Amino acid sequence: MRVVLAHGWGFGPDLWDAVASFLVGYDICRLDNGYFGGRRIGSPKEAHILVGHSAGVMEALLTPASGRRGLLSINGFPRFTQAATYEYGTPMRVLTRMQAAFVRDPDAVLRDFRARCGVTGDWSGAPDARRLGDGLAELATGDGRAGLEACPVVALAGRQDTIVPPTLTDAAFARHHVDWISDGGHMLPLTHPQACAESIRAFHARACATI
Template sequence: MALSDDPAPTGLFLVHGWGFTPDFWQPTLARLGGVEAMALDFGFFGPPRMAARPSGRHVAVGHSLGALWLLLNPPADCAGMLLINGFARFGATADYPEGIPPRVIERMVRGLDHHADDVVATFRGRAGIATPAPGPAQAERLARALALLRDADARDSLDAESGDAESGDAESNAALPPIRVLAGGQDPIVPPAMTEAGFRGRVPVEWVEDGGHLLPLTHPDRCAAAIAGLIAEAGRR
C-alpha cells in the first residue's frame, strides 16, 4: 500500500495510547510502505519524546488516549485526523453516563503508587495483549495521563468541527481538521455505546465489527486502509 505516488501529503503524525509506546504503530506502518512518520512518546516506560511536530502538511492518527490528546492539541498544518479506538471524553459525567466512572480511573491512579507494573499489566490484558510491557512503568507519567482521561472533554470542539446545529456555523473552529473515527465493535475499553455517545452526529465512524481495543495491532490492514483513504481525501481538498 505504498503512497509515494499519491499527490496528497503523505506525512503521518502518530500518538499512542495509555500503557503503550510508539512501537505500537509498527504493524500498521509496515503496510503503508515508505510513508514518512513521526511518533510522540508519552514516556510510560522510558524518556518521553513530546516536543517534535511535523514540519509540513500531514495526517494525524491517534489511538485511544492519543486520539483525545490530538483533539485537545491539534497540530498545525494537519490536513486530517484519524481517531482509532478513540473518544472525545473518557470519564463519565452526569451528561455522559456512557463514559468510564471516575472511581474506576481513580482506583488505577492509587494502584500506580505501589504496584504500577501490575496496574499496567492488568490494563493491557483487558485491552487484549498478553505480551509484557516494554519496560518498568513510569508511575507519575501514567498517573498524569489517567487524570487527563478522567477530566478532559473535547466534545465541544467536535461540535464546532462538524457544524453544531445550534450555532449553524461549520467554520466556527478552524483548529480542527476533518476527522474520521475507526472503532471496534467488540472494544472492552471503549464500548460502542461510548463511541456512539461521543461521536454520533459529529464525525463519521467506521466500525470494525469483530475488532477490540487494539485495532492497529489486530487489524493493521483496516487501519492502514483508513489512513490511506484520509491521505487521499486530504489531497483532494
Template sequence: MSAAGHAPASLLWAHGWGFDAHCWDAVRALLPARWQALQQACADAGYLGAAPVPIRPAAVPYVAIGHSHGVQQLLQAGLADCVGLVSVSGFPRFAAAEDWPAGTPARLLARMRMQFDRQPLAVWRDFRSRCGVPWRGTDAPTLALPALADGLRALAEDDAREALAQWRGPLCAISAEDDAIVPPALAHAAFGDRLVSVPEGAHALPLTRPDLCARHICRFLDTLAVAP
C-alpha cells in the same frame, strides 16, 4: 486556522495510555510507499522507558493519527495546519460527566488510580490484557510511573469535546465493537454517524488489526490527496 482541504505533507502519530510509539510500527509498515515517504512524527509519552517525544504538529499540511488517549491529546495540541484527523479507538473525553453518560464512571477511574499507586505493574498488565494484547515479554517492562500516573489523571480530568466539535475538517474514526476500554456507546457518543465500527479487534487495533488500520488510513489519505 485549519488547512483542511489540502493534500498532506506529513503524518503525526500519537499513542494511547500504557503504550508507546512502537504501537504504530506495523501499521506504518503496511502503508504504501507514497505515504511512507511523507514526513513522519511519532509522539511518545515515555511510558515504557523511552525518552519522551511531545506532540509537535508540523508547520506543513499534516494528518493527525491517534490511538485511544492519543486522539484526545492531538485535539488538545491544536489542529492548525491539520488537513485530516484519524481516530483509532479514540475519544475526546474518557471520564463520564452529567452531560457525558457514556464515559467511564469516575469511581472506576479512581479505583484504577488507587490500585496503580499500590501495584503499578499489575494494573498495567491488566490493562494490556483488557486491550487485547497481554504482555508477552519475559522481563518486566520499564514503566515510567510518574508519566503513567499523570496519564491516568488526564483520562479522569481532561475534556477535548469542544476541540472536536470545532473541527470541520475530514475525519476517519474507527472502533471495535468488542472494545472493553472504549465501548460502542462511548465511541458513538464521540463520533456519531461518522464512526466506522468493526466487529472485533478489541481496544488495541493498531496491534491486533494493523492491516485494517492501514487500509482505512490509506483510503483516507487517498481521499485527501484528490480533494479539490
C-alpha cells in the same frame, strides 16, 4: 502530507509497527509520550493528519491543531469519563480506583490494563511511573470534545471493544463518520493492522485532495 501516529495510555510508539509495515512510502512520524523511557516527541507543526489510538485521540484534541488537516480516531474518544452531557463515558469511580491502585503498585495496574486490552507479556523499556501517572490523571479528567470541530474527523472502531464500547463511540462521534470492524476489539493496530492502514490511506488521500 505527513502521517502522525499517536499511541494511548500504557503503550508506546511500537504499537504502530505492524500498521507502518503497510504504509511503505508514506511520510510517517510516531509520537512518544515517554511512558517507557523514550524521549517525548510532540506533534509537528507542518501540514499533517493525526492518527490516534485510544487516549492518543483525546490528547491530540487537547493540543493546538496547528498544521493538522484531519484526525483519524482508532479505538479513540474525545473524553473517557462520564459527564453531565456524556452519560456513556466510563464512571469516574473506575478511574479514581485505578489511580489509587497505581500509586500503590504501578506495574500491577499497567499489566492489568494491558491484559484487559488483550495484550499479555512484558513491555519494552522501563515504565516511567511519573509520566504514566500524569497520563492517567488526564485520562480521568480530560475533555477534548471542543476540538472535534477544528478539522475533519473520521473514526475506526471495534464492535467488540470493551475499553471503549460501541455506545461510547456512538456518543462521542455522533456528528462524524464511524467505520466499524465487527470482530475488532480495543487493539485494532495490533489485531487488524491492514484495516487500519487502509483507513489511513483513504483518509490521507481525502486530506491531500483538499489542499
